[in-house]
Amino acid sequence: MLARPLRSLLTAAGTLLVVASFVAVLGIASSAAAQVASAFNQRLPTEVRMAAVQTGRSAVADPFPADVERRLDRLNGVLAAGVYWRVPVGTADVSPMVFAASPGFLQAAGAQVDQGRLFGTGDQARAAPVCLVGARAARALGISRLDHQPAIIINDLPCTVIGLISQVRHQPWIMRSVLMPSTTATTIWGSPGDAAGAQPVVLIETRPGAAALVARQAPLAVSADNPGQFLVTVPPSPWHLRSQVNTTLGGLYGALAGVCLLIGALGIGNMTLIAVRERTAEVGLRRALGARRRHIAVQFLAESALLGLLGGLAGTNLGVGAVLLVAIGRGWTPVIAPLTVLPAPLIGAAAGLLAGLYPSWRASHIEPARALSEYPAA
Amino acid sequence: MSWPPNEPASEPATEPVTRPLPLGIGWLFPPPAVIDLRRIGVSYPGKPPVTALHPVDLTVQQGELITVTGQARSGKSTLLQVIGLLDRPTTGRYLLNGLDTAGLGERDRTALRGRQIGFVFQRPHLLPSRSARDNVALALLYAGLPGRQRRLAALDLLDRVGLAGQAKTAARQLTASERQRVAIARALAGNPSLLLCDEPTASLDGGAAAPIIDLICALHGAGRTILIATSDPALIAQGTRSIGLFAANATSQVQ
Numbered sequence: 001m002l003a004r005p006l007r008s009l010l011t012a013a014g015t016l017l018v019v020a021s022f023v024a025v026l027g028i029a030s031s032a033a034a035q036v037a038s039a040f041n042q043r044l045p046t047e048v049r050m051a052a053v054q055t056g057r058s059a060v061a062d063p064f065p066a067d068v069e070r071r072l073d074r075l076n077g078v079l080a081a082g083v084y085w086r087v088p089v090g091t092a093d094v095s096p097m098v099f100a101a102s103p104g105f106l107q108a109a110g111a112q113v114d115q116g117r118l119f120g121t122g123d124q125a126r127a128a129p130v131c132l133v134g135a136r137a138a139r140a141l142g143i144s145r146l147d148h149q150p151a152i153i154i155n156d157l158p159c160t161v162i163g164l165i166s167q168v169r170h171q172p173w174i175m176r177s178v179l180m181p182s183t184t185a186t187t188i189w190g191s192p193g194d195a196a197g198a199q200p201v202v203l204i205e206t207r208p209g210a211a212a213l214v215a216r217q218a219p220l221a222v223s224a225d226n227p228g229q230f231l232v233t234v235p236p237s238p239w240h241l242r243s244q245v246n247t248t249l250g251g252l253y254g255a256l257a258g259v260c261l262l263i264g265a266l267g268i269g270n271m272t273l274i275a276v277r278e279r280t281a282e283v284g285l286r287r288a289l290g291a292r293r294r295h296i297a298v299q300f301l302a303e304s305a306l307l308g309l310l311g312g313l314a315g316t317n318l319g320v321g322a323v324l325l326v327a328i329g330r331g332w333t334p335v336i337a338p339l340t341v342l343p344a345p346l347i348g349a350a351a352g353l354l355a356g357l358y359p360s361w362r363a364s365h366i367e368p369a370r371a372l373s374e375y376p377a378a
Numbered sequence: 379m380s381w382p383p384n385e386p387a388s389e390p391a392t393e394p395v396t397r398p399l400p401l402g403i404g405w406l407f408p409p410p411a412v413i414d415l416r417r418i419g420v421s422y423p424g425k426p427p428v429t430a431l432h433p434v435d436l437t438v439q440q441g442e443l444i445t446v447t448g449q450a451r452s453g454k455s456t457l458l459q460v461i462g463l464l465d466r467p468t469t470g471r472y473l474l475n476g477l478d479t480a481g482l483g484e485r486d487r488t489a490l491r492g493r494q495i496g497f498v499f500q501r502p503h504l505l506p507s508r509s510a511r512d513n514v515a516l517a518l519l520y521a522g523l524p525g526r527q528r529r530l531a532a533l534d535l536l537d538r539v540g541l542a543g544q545a546k547t548a549a550r551q552l553t554a555s556e557r558q559r560v561a562i563a564r565a566l567a568g569n570p571s572l573l574l575c576d577e578p579t580a581s582l583d584g585g586a587a588a589p590i591i592d593l594i595c596a597l598h599g600a601g602r603t604i605l606i607a608t609s610d611p612a613l614i615a616q617g618t619r620s621i622g623l624f625a626a627n628a629t630s631q632v633q
Contacts, residue, residue, distance in 0.1 A: 281503060282503075282505065284503075285503045286516070286520075287488070288462070288464055288491060288497055289491070289492065289516060289517045289519075289520060289564070290488055290489070290491055290492020290493075290517070290520040290521065290568070291488070291519075291520045292484075292485060292488050292520070293484065295520060367465075368464045369459045369464040369465040372464070372499055372503065373455065373459075
C-alpha cells in the first residue's frame with residue numbers, strides 16, 4: 001500500500017468522495033427538513049373558536065359565564081381569549097356589520113389600530129358608547145380621520161369612533177365591521193341569546209401547537225359540569241402534510257445517499273482490482289514464500305478497509321463543510337444528525353471492505369508460477 | 379518454526395547421505411531421494427495444446443548440485459516450478475523426500491514451500507520500497523515468527539551473504555548483484571533442505587555474477603541440495619551433475 005502512495009491516495013480519495021457525498025446529502029436533507037418544519041410551524045393553528053351547540057331555532061341563553069376570559073386565560077398555551085357576537089342592527093344585510101366584543105377578543109384577534117386606540121377594560125366597565133371601525137368599513141363609511149371625533153349612529157345611539165383597525169391576526173371579517181364593547185351592546189340589546197341570531201362565540205388565541213390541547217380543555221374550563229354544550233372548532237393542522245413531505249424528502253435523499261455509496265463502492269472496487277493486477281508479481285512472490293490464500297485475501301481486504309477508513313475520516317469533514325456552505329448560502333440553519341456523522345468513517349471502512357471482497361478473492365487465487373513468470377519484478 | 383534453525387552439515391556431501399536407522403542397519407535402507415520425478419510433464423490446454431515440459435525422469439540425492447541446461451522454452455523454469463511446488467504436473471509422479479505430492483492440497487503445498495524449499499528467481503522480485511532486511515524478513519512472515527525475531531533472523535542471513543551493511547538500504551537502491559544476494563538470503567530464510575535457482579546470474583554480468591556463484595558454491599559446500607536452471611558456463615562447471623532438456627524431441631532426455 002505504501003509502495004504506491006499515489007495509487008493508495010487515489011483509492012482513498014474515492015472513499016473520501018463517497019463518504020463526503022453521503023454526509024453532505026444527508027446533512028442537506030436534514031437541514032432542508034428543518035426548514036420545512038419551520039415553515040410548517042409558522043402555519044400551525046393558533047386559534048380556537050368555541051360556541052354553544054345549537055339545539056333549535058330559539059336562541060340559547062348566554063352559555064358563557066361572566067369570567068369566561070379569566071377561566072380560559074389560566075389554561076396552559078392560551079395567549080388571549082374573548083367573547084364576541086353579532087349585534088342585531090336593522091336588517092341582516094346591513095353593511096357594515098356591527099359586533100359586540102370584549103377587550104379580550106381584540107387581543108385574541110390581534111387587532112391593531114393606526115389611529116386612535118382599542119377599547120379596554122375601562123370602556124368595558126363603563127359600557128362606554130364607543131366603537132372601533134375596520135379599515136374597509138371606515139372607507140365605506142367615509143371615515144379617515146379621528147381628530148374631529150366622528151361618531152356612528154347605531155340604533156339611534158351615537159357611538160364615538162375611537163380607533164380605526166388597520167390589521168388583525170385572526171378573524172379578517174373585523175376589517176369590514178364595527179366593534180363595540182360587549183357591555184355596551186348588552187346595555188342596548190340585552191345579553192346575547194336574548195335576541196335571535198346573537199350567538200356568542202369565544203375566540204381563543206394559543207401558542208403554536210397548543211390549539212388541539214386547548215380545544216380539549218376549554219369546554220371543561222368554562223363549564224365543568226356540562227362541557228358537551230359547547231362546539232369547539234380548530235383549523236386543520238398541517239402536521240400530517242408536514243409528515244408526508246418530510247417522509248418523501250427523507251426517502252428521496254436517502255436513496256440519493258445510497259446511490260452515492262453504491263457508485264463510490266464500485267469505483268473503489270475497480271481501483272482495487274487494478275491494484276491487484278499491478279501487484280500480481282508481489283502476490284506470486286508471497287505465495288511462493290509460504291503465504292496461503294487467506295493471507296493474501298486478508299492483506300488486500302485490510303488494505304482496502306484501511307483506505308476506506310482514512311477516506312471516510314476525511315470525507316466526513318468534507319461532507320460537514322459542504323453542508324455548512326450550502327446552509328450558509330441558502331440562509332438555512334445547518335442541521336446534521338450525529339447518526340449521520342459519527343458512523344460515517346465506519347461507513348467508509350465498510351465500503352472499502354465490501355469493495356475489496358472480489359479483488360481480494362481474485363488476488364488469493366493468483367497462481368504463483370504464472371504470476372512470477374508473466375509479470376515483471378515488483 | 380523456531381529460530382535460529384539447526385545449521386546444515388559443515389562437511390560437503392559427496393556421497394548420498396544416509397540417516398542412521400534403528401538396529402544400526404541403515405546402510406541396508408538408504409533414505410529416499412530428495413527429488414524423484416517419474417515421467418513428469420506439463421501441458422497447458424489450448425488450440426493446439428502447449429507442452430511446457432516434455433515427460434522427464436529425474437532423481438536428485440541429498441547434497442547434490444544439479445545444473446539444468448537447455449535451450450529457451452525447453453522447460454527448465456517449468457521443471458523447477460514443478461519441483462518447487464509452484465506448479466502442478468499434468469502427467470507423472472513427483473516424490474519430495476519420499477512424499478507423493480500428487481495428493482497434497484493447496485495448504486500442504488504452501489506449507490512445504492515455506493519450510494523445505496527455497497526459491498531464487500531469475501529476477502529477484504524484491505519489494506522496491508522496502509529495505510533489504512524487510513525483504514528477507516518477508517520470507518519468515520508466514521512462518522508465524524514475531525516481528526523482532528524475523529528482523530534478527532533477516533540480519534543474520536544478510537550477514538551470511540555479505541550484505542549486513544546494506545540491511546537498511548531500500549531494495550531499489552541496491553545493485554543488481556546485491557539484489558540477487560538479498561533474494562538468496564530470502565530463499566534461505568526457512569533453512570530449506572532444497573534450494574532451487576532459476577537463472578540466478580542471467581541478468582548479471584561476469585563481475586557481478588561471480589559473488590553469486592561463490593555464494594551458491596558455499597551453500598553447496600555446507601551440504602544443501604541445489605538445483606540450478608542455467609546457461610552460465612561458470613555455474614554449469616560447479617555442478618556435481620548436469621542435466622540437459624531438449625524441447626525438440628517428443629520426450630526430454632536426461633543426461
